[in-house]
Amino acid sequence: xxxxxxxxxxxxxxxxxxxxxxxxxxxxxxxxxxxxxxxxxxxxxxxxxxxxxxxxxxxxxxxxxxxxxxxxxxxxxxxxxxxxxxxxxxxxxxxxxxxxxxxxxxxxxxxxxxxxxxxxxxxxxxxxxxxxxxxxxxxxxxxxxxxxxxxxxxxxxxxxxxxxxxxxxxxxxxxxxxxxxxxxxxxxxxxxxxxxxxxxxxxxxxxxxxxxxxxxxxxxxxxxxxxxxxxxxxxxxxxxxxxxxxxxxxxxxxxxxxxxxxxxxxxxxxxxxxxxxxxxxxxxxxxxxxxxxxxxxxxxxxxxxxxxxxxxxxxxxxxxxxxxxxxxxxxxxxxxxxxxxxxxxxxxxxxxxxxxxxxxxxxxxxxxxxxxxxxxxxxxxxxxxxxxxxxxxxxxxxxxxxxxxxxxxxxxxxxxxxxxxxxxxxxxxxxxxxxxxxxxxxxx
Amino acid sequence: xxxxxxxxxxxxxxxxxxxxxxxxxxxxxxxxxxxxxxxxxxxxxxxxxxxxxxxxxxxxxxxxxxxxxxxxxxxxxxxxxxxxxxxxxxxxxxxxxxxxxxxxxxxxxxxxxxxxxxxxxxxxxxxxxxxxxxxxxxxxxxxxxxxxxxxxxxxxxxxxxxxxxxxxxxxxxxxxxxxxxxxxxxxxxxxxxxxxxxxxxxxxxxxxxxxxxxxxxxxxxxxxxxxxxxxxxxxxxxxxxxxxxxxxxxxxxxxxxxxxxxxxxxxxxxxxxxxxxxxxxxxxxxxxxxxxxxxxxxxxxxxxxxxxxxxxxxxxxxxxxxxxxxxxxxxxxxxxxxxxxxxxxxxxxxxxxxxxxxxxxxxxxxxxxxxxxxxxxxxxxxx
Numbered sequence: 001x002x003x004x005x006x007x008x009x010x011x012x013x014x015x016x017x018x019x020x021x022x023x024x025x026x027x028x029x030x031x032x033x034x035x036x037x038x039x040x041x042x043x044x045x046x047x048x049x050x051x052x053x054x055x056x057x058x059x060x061x062x063x064x065x066x067x068x069x070x071x072x073x074x075x076x077x078x079x080x081x082x083x084x085x086x087x088x089x090x091x092x093x094x095x096x097x098x099x100x101x102x103x104x105x106x107x108x109x110x111x112x113x114x115x116x117x118x119x120x121x122x123x124x125x126x127x128x129x130x131x132x133x134x135x136x137x138x139x140x141x142x143x144x145x146x147x148x149x150x151x152x153x154x155x156x157x158x159x160x161x162x163x164x165x166x167x168x169x170x171x172x173x174x175x176x177x178x179x180x181x182x183x184x185x186x187x188x189x190x191x192x193x194x195x196x197x198x199x200x201x202x203x204x205x206x207x208x209x210x211x212x213x214x215x216x217x218x219x220x221x222x223x224x225x226x227x228x229x230x231x232x233x234x235x236x237x238x239x240x241x242x243x244x245x246x247x248x249x250x251x252x253x254x255x256x257x258x259x260x261x262x263x264x265x266x267x268x269x270x271x272x273x274x275x276x277x278x279x280x281x282x283x284x285x286x287x288x289x290x291x292x293x294x295x296x297x298x299x300x301x302x303x304x305x306x307x308x309x310x311x312x313x314x315x316x317x318x319x320x321x322x323x324x325x326x327x328x329x330x331x332x333x334x335x336x337x338x339x340x341x342x343x344x345x346x347x348x349x350x351x352x353x354x355x356x357x358x359x360x361x362x363x364x365x366x367x368x369x370x371x372x373x374x375x376x377x378x379x380x381x382x383x384x385x386x387x388x389x390x391x392x393x394x395x396x397x398x399x400x401x402x403x404x405x406x407x408x409x410x411x412x413x414x415x416x417x418x419x420x421x422x423x424x425x426x427x428x429x430x431x432x433x434x435x436x437x438x439x440x441x442x443x444x
Numbered sequence: 445x446x447x448x449x450x451x452x453x454x455x456x457x458x459x460x461x462x463x464x465x466x467x468x469x470x471x472x473x474x475x476x477x478x479x480x481x482x483x484x485x486x487x488x489x490x491x492x493x494x495x496x497x498x499x500x501x502x503x504x505x506x507x508x509x510x511x512x513x514x515x516x517x518x519x520x521x522x523x524x525x526x527x528x529x530x531x532x533x534x535x536x537x538x539x540x541x542x543x544x545x546x547x548x549x550x551x552x553x554x555x556x557x558x559x560x561x562x563x564x565x566x567x568x569x570x571x572x573x574x575x576x577x578x579x580x581x582x583x584x585x586x587x588x589x590x591x592x593x594x595x596x597x598x599x600x601x602x603x604x605x606x607x608x609x610x611x612x613x614x615x616x617x618x619x620x621x622x623x624x625x626x627x628x629x630x631x632x633x634x635x636x637x638x639x640x641x642x643x644x645x646x647x648x649x650x651x652x653x654x655x656x657x658x659x660x661x662x663x664x665x666x667x668x669x670x671x672x673x674x675x676x677x678x679x680x681x682x683x684x685x686x687x688x689x690x691x692x693x694x695x696x697x698x699x700x701x702x703x704x705x706x707x708x709x710x711x712x713x714x715x716x717x718x719x720x721x722x723x724x725x726x727x728x729x730x731x732x733x734x735x736x737x738x739x740x741x742x743x744x745x746x747x748x749x750x751x752x753x754x755x756x757x758x759x760x761x762x763x764x765x766x767x768x769x770x771x772x773x774x775x776x777x778x779x780x781x782x783x784x785x786x787x788x789x790x791x792x793x794x795x796x797x798x799x800x801x802x803x804x805x806x807x808x809x810x811x812x813x814x815x816x817x818x819x820x821x822x823x824x825x826x827x
Contacts, residue, residue, distance in 0.1 A: 024609065024616060031609040031616070035550045035641055037520060061539070063622065063637050070622035070637065073614055076607075077639060079547040080540075086516025087551050090473075107535050109571035110510075117510040120469055121517040140635035141539045176468040177502075178461075183730035185461055188502040202573035208492065208499060208508040210468065299614045 008384055008420045009271055009391030009433060011056045011098070011240070012047035014040075014084075017075035018398030019277050021306055021361045022297035024075040028401040034075060037087065042400055044088040047095050050407035051421050053432040054096035054127060055088055056220075056240075056393060057081035061102065061138035066305055073302045081129075082114055089122035096429030098127035098220055098238075104153055105133060105142040108163035108196075109203050115217045116168060116209055124213030124428035127238070129220040130231075132157045154227040159200045161219070161235050165438075166194040168216045170206035172442030190442055215438040218429050224337035233259035236270055237435050240393045242341050243274040244367045249388035271433045274388075275366035277395040278376050280405050287370045294397060295358060303357035310360055311339045320354030366395055377413040384419060445767045445802050446702055446774030446816060447794070448486045448526075448669075449479050452493055453505040456708050457780035458737060459728040461505040464781050472514060473521045475783050480525040482790040483806060485815040488559055488651065488671075488776070489514055490530025495567045495740050503730025504737075511559075512544055519552045526812030528557030528651055534564045535572040538591045539634060542598035545648045546640035554644035554811030557669070558595075559651040562588050562659060567740075578631075585658040587631040592650070592666045594634050597625040599647045600823045601637035623825050645813050646821040653706075655683075655748075664690035668818055669702045671776045673749035680705055680771035702816055704776045705766070706749030711788045715754050722753045725780060749778065756788055760796035767802065 016034040017024030024031040033039045044055050060077045063070055078084070081099035089097050097118070101111060119126035132153035133139065139147045148156065172190035179185075194205035221236035223229065232239055233256065243249035257267040279294075281287035300320070308315045313329045324346040329335065335343060346356045369376055383389045396402035414420035430437055451472060454461035464470075476487050494506020511529035518527055527548075531541055541558070549556035564584055569577060578584040603621040610616075625636035652663045653671040663670050670687060674680035688698035710725065712718035729737070752759050763775055779785035797803040809815055 022614075025611045025614060027611070031611065032607070034609075037551050037553070040551070041520065060639060062635075063639055070617070070619045072606075072617035072619040072622070075609075075616050076641065079551070079640065080544045082513055083516045083544050083547045083551070086513035087519050087548075090517045090520045105537055106540070107572055107575070110532075110535060113508075113510045114513055118513045120509060121513060137635070140633070142537055143631075143633040145633075178468055180462045183462065183503050183728070183733075185505055185730075186499075186502050188500045191500060193496070200574065204496075204567075204570035204573065206496065206499075208494060208496075208506065210507070297614070302614075 005418050006384055008380060008414060009273060010050070010052045011054045011273055011391070011393035012043070012052045012095075012403070013056045013058065013275065013393045013395045014043060015058070015078065015395070015399070018402065019395035020294050020397035021074055021302055022294055022299075023398030025297040026294065026398040026401070029398050031075065035079070040084060040088060041091045043403065044092050044095060046400055046403050046407055048092045050411045051424060052095055053391070054098045054429060055085070055092070056098045056129065057084050057100060058129070059100035059102070059131070061105070061133060061141060062135060065137075071305060073299055073305075082118060085126070086118055086121060089118070089125060094125070094424045094427065096125045096127055096218065096432060097122055098129055098218070100129040100131055102131050102133040103157040103160040104148060105138075108160045108201055109167065109205070111160075112164040112167035112207060113209065115164075116207060116212045119212035119214055119217050120209070124430070126212070126214070127218035127220050127429055129222060129240070130157065130161065130235070131222065150225070150227060154231050156200050157231060158234070159198045162198070163194070163196040163201050163203050165216060166196055167203070167205050167207045168212055169438070169440045169442070170194050171209075171211040173211050173440060174442075176210050192441070211440060214428050214430050215440055218433065218435060228337070229256065229259060232256070233265070234263050238271045238273060238433060241272065241274050242338060242366050243388070244341065244345055246383055246386060246388045249274055249383065250386060253387060253389065269435070271390045271435070273391045273393045275395055276392040277366055277368045277397055278406060278410070279368065279370045279397050279402065280373055280376055280410060282372065284371050284375070287372065291370045298358065298361045303354075303361045307353070307357040307360050310342055311335060315353055315357070318353055320352065320357065322353050324351050324353055324356045373409040373413050376410050377417060380414065381417060381419055445763065445797070446485050446704060447797075447803060448488055448528075448704060448774070448776045449484050450488045450776055450778045451475055451782065452778065453507055453782065455505075455781040455785065456778040457725050458504045458733055459725050459730075460781040462728050463725070463784060465784055466782065469509075470782065472518060475786060476518050476522050476525065476527070478783075478786050478790055480522050482794045483804065484525060485774075486526030486528055486557055486812055487518075488528040488530070488557070490559060491561045491563075492530070492568075495565070495736070497567070497739060498733060498736040501730070501732035501736040503733030515556070516548055519548060519555075524555070524807050524810060526555045526557055526649065526815060527552060528559045528649070530559040530561050532561045532563070532568065533588050533591050534568065534577065535575055538594040538632060539598065539638070542595040542638055543640045546599060546638060546643045549643035549645055549648045550641065554813070556643070556645070557649040557651050557812055559653075560588070560592065560667075562652070562654045562662065581658060585662055588662055589665060590629045590631050592662075594625070594627050594629070594632050596647055597627060598634070598636055598638040599643055600825055601625055602640075602642040603823055603826050604642055604646075607641060642823065645811050646823065649812050649816065649818065660687060660690055661694075663687065663701075664694040664696070667701060669704060669816065671704050671706050672772065673706045674771075675750060677766055677769060677771055680766065681769060684771055700818065702773045702818070704774045705772045706778055707752060707775050708749060708778045708780055709752045709759055709785070709789065709793070710780050711754070711756050711759065711785070711793070713755065715758070718753045718755065756792035756796055760793055760800060760802070763797065764800055764802045
């Protein structure tokens with residue numbers, strides 16, 4: 001019997017208005033309703049109609065500014081991710097809900113409890129995108145003048161995760177008894193304190209709630225720097241990554257698997273999902289027109305602002321027709337991995353500053369696609385079969401229209417090709433992603 | 445009068461779970477919907493009732509889901525009732541708290557309440573033993589006050605009319621209507637602005653219940669609703685009077701504060717039947733749980749408060765009389781057995797209060813502030 005073809009996994013990367021910086025200006029975007037329940041319900045339910053694995057909420061802990069003042073030429077950033085995911089979990093039945101949350105300005109006990117609750121109220125659909133916070137502007141909202149140094153952030157992050165997983169495992173799956181006649185609410189022998197003591201934390205435990213339905217929420221990671229990738233190799237069960245080139249994506253995936261092997265983890269313990277921003281229409285020409293239409297909506301001030309923010313380099317006083325000063329940018333401050341991927345794209349395309357600004361405005365660091373449903377399905381199938389990914393985290397350029405187009409026009413093509421589910425087979429996010437449930441300390 | 449409902453797992457009574465029909469994780473959604481059908485002002489989630497000692501006795505429901513994601517999951521399942529969640533101050537950041545409540549207030553179209561938990565419990569501290577804790581009671585409350593003032597400033601950091609979403613001009617939000625707070629205090633340094641637009645209610649309703657002298661001063665300066673635990677009418681009258689006086693001293697109009705009395709009703713069709721129910725509940729607290737409760741009796745107890753044993757009609761009469769006597773503006777119900785006690789409370793007590801003219805028959809407003817008759821706060825940044 002032939003092996004069934006490998007299946008794609010999809011994340012719905014949400015963003016108010018859309019991922020294109022001018023998405024909120026598209027005539028179809030309900031831009032005055034971005035903070036209403038209806039907007040988010042519609043989005044999550046569309047994702048569920050498309051049988052997506054997960055609904056994903058990113059996070060920013062500071063507002064957009066230019067020269068120290070709020071910069072209002074764009075839609076606001078995401079609502080508080082855990083709050084939004086808990087709301088969305090109540091208007092959906094199957095799709096996973098993944099919230100981004102930083103280990104830098106939170107406490108492990110509180111966060112273990114938060115995600116355990118999200119997993120309970122969603123019936124086993126919670127995931128946690130684990131990040132560390134490096135922006136000084138964010139740290140200034142948390143009584144610190146500057147961010148923690150990178151190595152300290154990851155040391156704290158790793159330690160944070162040890163404490164959280166110990167807390168999730170502090171109850172056996174069978175600890176609840178509800179023996180009303182016998183007066184035994186739970187079995188104390190199935191609950192243990194954790195006594196997690198380390199350089200960063202001293203946490204007694206146990207958690208005050210039953211083990212989450214998934215054992216642990218699905219652990220997601222997106223860091224691309226060397227310490228970030230090592231962190232991911234140890235703990236991540238899903239990895240979001242910015243990859244614009246298939247060969248680089250293949251190398252990323254195989255080196256991730258190799259790094260995981262150092263920690264005794266098999267390749268199937270992770271699902272790797274590069275970001276992809278698809279702009280889809282019935283014909284290639286129509287899709288290109290949409291792309292131009294969106295590009296026209298980007299105010300030049302916004303594009304240059306975005307490039308400056310992403311590369312930590314001031315482009316405001318430069319001529320947009322000058323070539324990108326790639327080496328000057330690199331020399332002024334070591335770029336983030338996101339910034340480096342932008343610079344590589346600039347080098348490949350020989351871009352001017354204006355072109356680079358438009359490129360960033362279009363897709364940030366992620367791969368963008370413009371074309372027909374069949375062409376997009378070709379790209380996805382090629383990447384999947386070449387071992388460049390296990391699926392994609394999708395960043396529709398404007399909501400909800402481009403998500404609807406993807407769900408109605410692209411998903412059926414992938415289903416006909418046999419590389420995407422026709423319906424959910426399981427009920428938990430772990431089941432959608434094909435991940436094992438952690439057994440816990442009390443098992444067996 | 446105003447009426448709120450605290451949902452605490454399987455019930456407020458330590459033996460409540462033995463009579464509860466709920467599964468291990470109760471169905472909060474159904475309970476909120478029933479409270480909404482009865483027209484209650486708000487449902488309040490938390491505070492945590494259980495120590496690890498009580499939990500590990502195995503004989504009591506000392507579970508504690510995080511009230512914030514729980515509240516979020518109830519937002520789309522209800523339309524008009526207020527939703528409150530308890531948050532510990534001791535180990536949280538005002539920025540995160542302000543943001544989460546701002547978002548939930550907007551997604552619920554103005555129904556969120558922040559229940560401030562000022563406690564610094566020994567057992568809770570053990571989960572955060574690496575954190576520096578305020579050394580004195582005075583420091584603890586100074587920090588609490590600063591925390592609340594920071595949260596309020598963050599809620600005000602976006603003016604109400606900031607978002608215009610003007611597609612033609614490409615202006616989404618007025619940059620001049622978003623403000624840094626640049627707070628630099630003894631306990632917190634917060635730059636702002638908040639990463640969330642101003643809440644629908646201006647500021648979500650702030651609920652407090654700390655009965656200590658310091659807690660009273662904090663509430664006088666910052667609370668919208670106070671949940672008081674008093675054993676007698678005289679005690680309640682005296683407490684309300686002193687809280688109102690302190691509110692005036694703090695420079696606020698005492699009419700801006702609602703005082704609700706915590707109440708656990710144990711109801712039955714007749715007085716003797718109710719007495720028998722109470723006796724039965726008290727007698728069925730498992731011994732290990734009873735011992736654990738005794739051991740932690742010294743902690744600031746959220747379990748204190750008034751208990752009423754009798755019929756719904758008699759309770760309705762007493763509730764009305766106490767409000768008329770100026771002892772309170774209403775009541776916070778903490779049912780002994782959940783969800784089962786909601787039956788008599790919502791289908792007998794509430795209609796009796798409505799018939800007597802103590803309670804409105806339907807919601808008049810859309811937001812929790814409107815239910816409570818509290819004004820929407822002006823934004824100082826808009827002046």
